[in-house]
Amino acid sequence: MNLADALxxxxxxxxxxxxxxxxxxxxxxxxxxxxxxxxxxxxxLRNGAEAEFTSDARDSVWLFSRRTSVPYMGLNANRDxxxxxxxxxxxxxxxxxxxxxxxxNPVGSTSRADIVVRVKDRSANFGVxxxxxxxxxxxxxxxxxxxxxxxxxxxxxxxxxxxIGKPVAxxxxxxxxxxxxxxxxxxxxxxxxxxxxxxxxxGQMSERIYIPMSIFQKAWGQGQHYYRILTYQPxxxxxxxxxxxxxxxxxxxxxxxxxxxxxxxxSHNMVQQVxxxxxxxxxxxxxxWFVGIGTLTAGIVGISNIMLITVKERTVxxxxxxxxxxxxxxxxxxLLFESVLITAVAGYVGLVCGVGLxxxxxxxxxxxxxxxxxxxxxxxxxxxxxxxxxxxxxVGVIAGFAPAWRAARISPVEAMRN
Numbered sequence: 371m372n373l374a375d376a377l378x379x380x381x382x383x384x385x386x387x388x389x390x391x392x393x394x395x396x397x398x399x400x401x402x403x404x405x406x407x408x409x410x411x412x413x414x415l416r417n418g419a420e421a422e423f424t425s426d427a428r429d430s431v432w433l434f435s436r437r438t439s440v441p442y443m444g445l446n447a448n449r450d451x452x453x454x455x456x457x458x459x460x461x462x463x464x465x466x467x468x469x470x471x472x473x474x475n476p477v478g479s480t481s482r483a484d485i486v487v488r489v490k491d492r493s494a495n496f497g498v499x500x501x502x503x504x505x506x507x508x509x510x511x512x513x514x515x516x517x518x519x520x521x522x523x524x525x526x527x528x529x530x531x532x533x534i535g536k537p538v539a540x541x542x543x544x545x546x547x548x549x550x551x552x553x554x555x556x557x558x559x560x561x562x563x564x565x566x567x568x569x570x571x572x573g574q575m576s577e578r579i580y581i582p583m584s585i586f587q588k589a590w591g592q593g594q595h596y597y598r599i600l601t602y603q604p605x606x607x608x609x610x611x612x613x614x615x616x617x618x619x620x621x622x623x624x625x626x627x628x629x630x631x632x633x634x635x636x637s638h639n640m641v642q643q644v645x646x647x648x649x650x651x652x653x654x655x656x657x658x659w660f661v662g663i664g665t666l667t668a669g670i671v672g673i674s675n676i677m678l679i680t681v682k683e684r685t686v687x688x689x690x691x692x693x694x695x696x697x698x699x700x701x702x703x704x705l706l707f708e709s710v711l712i713t714a715v716a717g718y719v720g721l722v723c724g725v726g727l728x729x730x731x732x733x734x735x736x737x738x739x740x741x742x743x744x745x746x747x748x749x750x751x752x753x754x755x756x757x758x759x760x761x762x763x764x765v766g767v768i769a770g771f772a773p774a775w776r777a778a779r780i781s782p783v784e785a786m787r788n
């Protein structure tokens with residue numbers, strides 16, 4: 371029997387039991403549909419979590435100067451620690467494996483938008499930060515919308531230039547390209563050279579203005595090279611945790627901070643955060659696959675039971691075929707083909723419906739411009755779709771094999787008696 375004849379026979383058999391076929395296929399459809407939705411939701415959660423990473427390099431480390439909590443070497447507690455340009459030089463000189471190092475200073479608060487920025491008759495409050503060389507090698511995932519980032523020449527030549535976020539441009543220059551225009555910060559005029567968007571904290575990291583550190587020190591630092599925040603990125607071939615410990619130890623020695631004092635110099639290692647998030651989502655994905663495979667298993671049991679009933683109903687037919695010379699492999703392949711056909715069609719429809727629903731959710735969120743916290747762009751990638759299709763084929767084979775094997779062992783004599 372050729373493929374066309376086998377397919378015609380299977381379709382005839384399925385038409386004779388439409389309700390049973392539908393209910394059998396629905397179990398597989400629902401299993402794949404739910405698996406795709408769960409995987410898409412898991413990806414949406416991962417995308418939302420990654421959006422909280424801001425635009426920093428994923429292996430970057432940020433160091434914050436605070437106050438000492440214990441006395442040390444004859445010095446009182448509650449001393450204000452301030453990093454210097456010499457600390458930055460020492461990190462690059464004495465710690466092996468440092469790729470980039472830079473610094474950041476807020477004009478006002480590090481966390482609040484408290485600096486008034488004016489453009490003619492418009493004004494608004496934003497965060498303003500002076501940044502040293504190589505800063506944007508570390509904060510490298512910002513999207514440059516117009517113009518350029520600050521560069522080394524801006525720092526060396528003490529240019530009065532500013533790199534502003536999209537919310538800043540929207541409020542101070544509505545419906546305009548801000549490049550080349552002037553803004554006023556504490557009565558000092560800066561020329562806008564670039565506009566960026568930073569996805570960190572759901573876009574709040576875009577409510578910033580960056581200026582060269584040399585201008586910051588001249589205007590607000592009294593010419594002294596003090597830094598509130600240091601940052602660096604290690605080389606890819608070193609242990610980032612070990613390098614972090616070496617850097618913190620060096621800074622504590624330079625500022626005479628007790629080794630056990632955890633308040634004076636605090637660090638935030640992005641590598642550790644990324645590892646924790648990856649571990650969390652590995653567990654979530656394992657749970658999703660567990661639930662999805664469990665649902666598919668229920669579909670497998672349903673198909674297998676239906677195929678057993680089919681074999682029982684077609685016992686005489688199978689016996690006649692064997693009496694006419696049909697080999698066991700012909701019987702097995704015919705029943706497996708039927709099982710795979712039901713599974714593949716129902717599963718493919720579930721796959722398409724699941725992907726379609728995810729795309730619809732993405733479209734609706736984009737149209738109504740809703741930004742959900744910790745949830746962004748639910749989707750299923752092509753590799754997962756291929757994996758799901760392979761699972762469908764395996765499900766069909768597994769579901770049909772036992773009934774097909776039983777059918778192949780039917781004796782023609784016993785079948786004719788029945």
